[in-house]
Amino acid sequence: MAKKVKGADVLWDVLIRQGVEVVFGYPGGATLPSYDALHRHRIHHVLVRHEQGAAHMADGFSRATGKVGVAFATSGPGATNLVTGLATAMMDSVPMVAVTGQVNSHLIGSDAFQETDVTGITLPVTKHNFLVTKAQEIMPTLRKAFYIAQSGRPGPVLVDITKDAQAAEIEYEYDDRPIRLSGYRPSYKIDKVELQRALELIEKAERPLILAGHGVIRSGASKILQQFVEFTNTPVAMTLLGLGAFPASHPLNLGMMGMHGEAWVNQAIQEADLLLAFGMRFDDRVTGNLKTYATKARKIHIEIDPSEINKNVKVDVGIVGDLREVLEVLTAQVSAGDHGEWIEHIDEMKGSSAVRDIQSLPDNGHLYAAHVINDLWRYTHGKSVVVTDVGQHQMWEAQYYKHDYLRGLITSGGLGTMGFALPAAIGAKFGRPQDEVWAIAGDGGFQMTACELSTIAQEGIKVNVAIINNGFLGMVRQWQEMFYDKNYSATPMRSPDFVKLADAHGLPGLRVTKRSEMQDAVAWAQAQPQSVVIDFRVEQEDSVYPMVPAGADLHNMIRRPMANPIVETAED
Amino acid sequence: MIHTFVAYVENKPGVLNRVSSLFRRRAYNIESLAVGPAHLPGISRMTIEVEAATEDIAHQIAANLYKLVDVLHVDDLTNRKSVKRALALVKIDTSNPQVRSEIIQIASIFKQAEIVDAAPSSLILEIVGYEDTVERFIRMLEPYRILEMQRTGVVGMLRGSEPVSEGLAALEEQQ
Numbered sequence: 001m002a003k004k005v006k007g008a009d010v011l012w013d014v015l016i017r018q019g020v021e022v023v024f025g026y027p028g029g030a031t032l033p034s035y036d037a038l039h040r041h042r043i044h045h046v047l048v049r050h051e052q053g054a055a056h057m058a059d060g061f062s063r064a065t066g067k068v069g070v071a072f073a074t075s076g077p078g079a080t081n082l083v084t085g086l087a088t089a090m091m092d093s094v095p096m097v098a099v100t101g102q103v104n105s106h107l108i109g110s111d112a113f114q115e116t117d118v119t120g121i122t123l124p125v126t127k128h129n130f131l132v133t134k135a136q137e138i139m140p141t142l143r144k145a146f147y148i149a150q151s152g153r154p155g156p157v158l159v160d161i162t163k164d165a166q167a168a169e170i171e172y173e174y175d176d177r178p179i180r181l182s183g184y185r186p187s188y189k190i191d192k193v194e195l196q197r198a199l200e201l202i203e204k205a206e207r208p209l210i211l212a213g214h215g216v217i218r219s220g221a222s223k224i225l226q227q228f229v230e231f232t233n234t235p236v237a238m239t240l241l242g243l244g245a246f247p248a249s250h251p252l253n254l255g256m257m258g259m260h261g262e263a264w265v266n267q268a269i270q271e272a273d274l275l276l277a278f279g280m281r282f283d284d285r286v287t288g289n290l291k292t293y294a295t296k297a298r299k300i301h302i303e304i305d306p307s308e309i310n311k312n313v314k315v316d317v318g319i320v321g322d323l324r325e326v327l328e329v330l331t332a333q334v335s336a337g338d339h340g341e342w343i344e345h346i347d348e349m350k351g352s353s354a355v356r357d358i359q360s361l362p363d364n365g366h367l368y369a370a371h372v373i374n375d376l377w378r379y380t381h382g383k384s385v386v387v388t389d390v391g392q393h394q395m396w397e398a399q400y401y402k403h404d405y406l407r408g409l410i411t412s413g414g415l416g417t418m419g420f421a422l423p424a425a426i427g428a429k430f431g432r433p434q435d436e437v438w439a440i441a442g443d444g445g446f447q448m449t450a451c452e453l454s455t456i457a458q459e460g461i462k463v464n465v466a467i468i469n470n471g472f473l474g475m476v477r478q479w480q481e482m483f484y485d486k487n488y489s490a491t492p493m494r495s496p497d498f499v500k501l502a503d504a505h506g507l508p509g510l511r512v513t514k515r516s517e518m519q520d521a522v523a524w525a526q527a528q529p530q531s532v533v534i535d536f537r538v539e540q541e542d543s544v545y546p547m548v549p550a551g552a553d554l555h556n557m558i559r560r561p562m563a564n565p566i567v568e569t570a571e572d
Numbered sequence: 573m574i575h576t577f578v579a580y581v582e583n584k585p586g587v588l589n590r591v592s593s594l595f596r597r598r599a600y601n602i603e604s605l606a607v608g609p610a611h612l613p614g615i616s617r618m619t620i621e622v623e624a625a626t627e628d629i630a631h632q633i634a635a636n637l638y639k640l641v642d643v644l645h646v647d648d649l650t651n652r653k654s655v656k657r658a659l660a661l662v663k664i665d666t667s668n669p670q671v672r673s674e675i676i677q678i679a680s681i682f683k684q685a686e687i688v689d690a691a692p693s694s695l696i697l698e699i700v701g702y703e704d705t706v707e708r709f710i711r712m713l714e715p716y717r718i719l720e721m722q723r724t725g726v727v728g729m730l731r732g733s734e735p736v737s738e739g740l741a742a743l744e745e746q747q
């Protein structure tokens with residue numbers, strides 16, 4: 001039976017009915033009615049220190065769990081602070097719902113205090129958005145928002161709700177009938193003709209290669225992918241966002257492709273006669289120069305978003321659909337494969353390329369970021385959820401932390417958002433309280449959202465924070481070193497004492513300067529009941545190799561120069 | 573090549589903004605856009621002319637339109653039999669009697685043109701037709717003193733001999 005409640009109560013009730021247990025937000029004038037009703041509902045609100053943090057937390061929560069993360073902000077500046085987080089989630093297809101307060105409906109358009117055109121501003125960085133001006137619309141709109149966020153190609157959806165709609169009293173009864181949205185097509189029937197052509201190409205291929213992307217994770221296709229791989233004996237190359245979708249230790253997993261991918265993986269792409277692109281979008285960071293990209297290969301693209309097919313790379317077969325469903329059908333019909341020669345050939349290429357040079361380097365008293373990350377992998381047994389920021393450490397993470405587990409790596413790929421790691425790690429911890437969570441950030445990115453340490457302290461949650469402190473905006477410095485004559489313009493960076501900063505938040509901090517301290521440092525971090533901050537003082541002018549310069553041919557990778565001190569000391 | 577798309581969209585505030593924002597963001601160049609109510613209640617119909625260098629880009633445009641939640645159905649008229657019309661109103665200074673008679677003459681050459689307003693010192697001409705007819709007509713008027721001009725975007729429709737798209741049929745059914 002319908003009962004009389006406020007719009008704000010409808011809001012919380014609908015969230016709870018969508019399975020939401022925690023939201024990340026920051027209150028203000030336009031959300032006062034909602035916060036006033038909060039205590040009447042069984043939902044945990046995490047008070048962030050900046051709304052960008054709220055968006056990244058919701059994002060991290062979602063990536064860690066596959067559920068929809070929820071962020072809250074007030075009108076005007078609160079809402080505009082969400083924008084970076086929304087754009088981050090949009091680029092990486094992360095399902096999220098952001099709720100913002102809006103000024104009273106009769107004031108809209110009058111430049112009222114803290115009024116901003118939030119649906120206008122967020123239009124290009126959301127999958128869809130809504131403006132709600134009546135309490136009666138809150139329930140149906142929020143239901144649509146959750147549905148749109150997680151179906152089809154997922155993405156962030158924003159719901160802007162006026163203050164009067166939150167405050168109004170209405171008769172309320174939850175409606176759980178199926179949602180009708182006639183213009184929205186989240187699913188597609190698998191095209192039988194294309195499927196048949198895909199099977200033919202697979203049958204004929206001698207040097208096939210799978211490119212596995214984020215779509216494998218989002219569609220829950222990991223298991224069926226492994227079956228397909230093992231049955232057809234097809235090697236797999238991973239995108240950055242695909243890492244974890246297929247075990248790194250699997251013999252057919254070649255590793256990461258692209259700008260900082262493995263040289264042999266990029267070489268294999270260039271030599272392949274068939275590419276099977278599974279839930280990836282041929283981003284410029286993975287293709288390099290499109291004109292010389294995989295010219296010998298036929299291409300099959302399986303992708304949920306029709307607008308991705310033939311967008312960057314012209315393909316021979318495009319199958320629009322949910323990857324898991326398509327792979328199930330495909331695996332049932334494909335014939336077993338061998339490809340022994342091809343796999344052997346890739347192994348040879350792997351052998352001759354500079355294997356992870358830093359990894360095999362004996363301890364020379366210096367601390368290299370790659371060591372820190374490799375040791376983190378070792379001493380967390382590869383089982384931690386790792387949330388990275390953006391920069392060199394992010395690429396080293398991808399190279400040196402071997403991800404065997406699904407949703408083990410959370411990173412901002414498409415937008416490359418600095419400041420992501422700490423708040424996203426907080427979100428991930430709320431989603432996976434039983435799991436060990438490490439945030440890895442550069443000294444630059446960490447300082448962009450360092451205020452969220454305070455959120456960690458207030459919530460009393462356990463996140464281990466590793467700052468890879470090289471005294472530079474490392475990745476930009478690397479480009480300046482390589483392409484701008486070492487003109488280190490605006491990249492040297494002074495930082496506060498991170499150990500004291502941790503202390504100021506009542507959190508234990510530690511400084512690590514030698515590789516010999518690594519094992520103890522990780523053990524120490526794990527033993528502390530609270531979150532910890534570790535300041536890893538790493539080699540300042542180290543660079544990430546190998547590297548495909550932006551727009552260059554994928555097979556022309558810059559290798560670590562042999563004169564590099566790191567390699568020299570290896571001979572000591 | 574210019575492609576002509578017809579899009580059926582929800583008649584809601586902000587939908588035109590969503591469509592134009594998409595074209596701006598993806599750097600698709602809109603040549604013209606016309607919007608009005610469709611024959612189905614609550615639904616608007618747009619004709620969009622847009623430059624697409626390749627067929628693939630044309631497909632991208634349609635796919636991206638479909639991604640908008642408020643877009644219900646899209647047809648690409650480009651390689652199909654269709655009727656397309658544009659309209660223009662042109663007000664010309666005719667204070668000179670010689671000019672006035674010349675203008676009246678031009679209007680009579682084009683069978684799609686009509687004089688829709690006559691004032692002592694100006695005439696308003698209207699032309700409805702294929703875009704290139706409108707174009708030619710305006711070019712004829714260019715030597716004269718044009719006081720005002722308004723052109724509409726092209727509106728288009730598939731000919732009856734073309735099969736009705738499934739999507740449109742489904743829309744009708746939902747009503």
Ligand SMILES: Cc1ncc(C[n+]2csc(CCOP(=O)(O)OP(=O)(O)O)c2C)c(N)n1
Nearest residue numbers: 391392393416418442443444445473474475
């Ligand atoms: C918000 C934002 N601003 C600027 C950049 C450009 N950028 C990319 S990497 C990088 C340097 C990052 O430095 P740091 O956080 O110290 O990490 P490192 O590269 O040293 O590991 C910068 C400035 C970005 N990605 N995001």
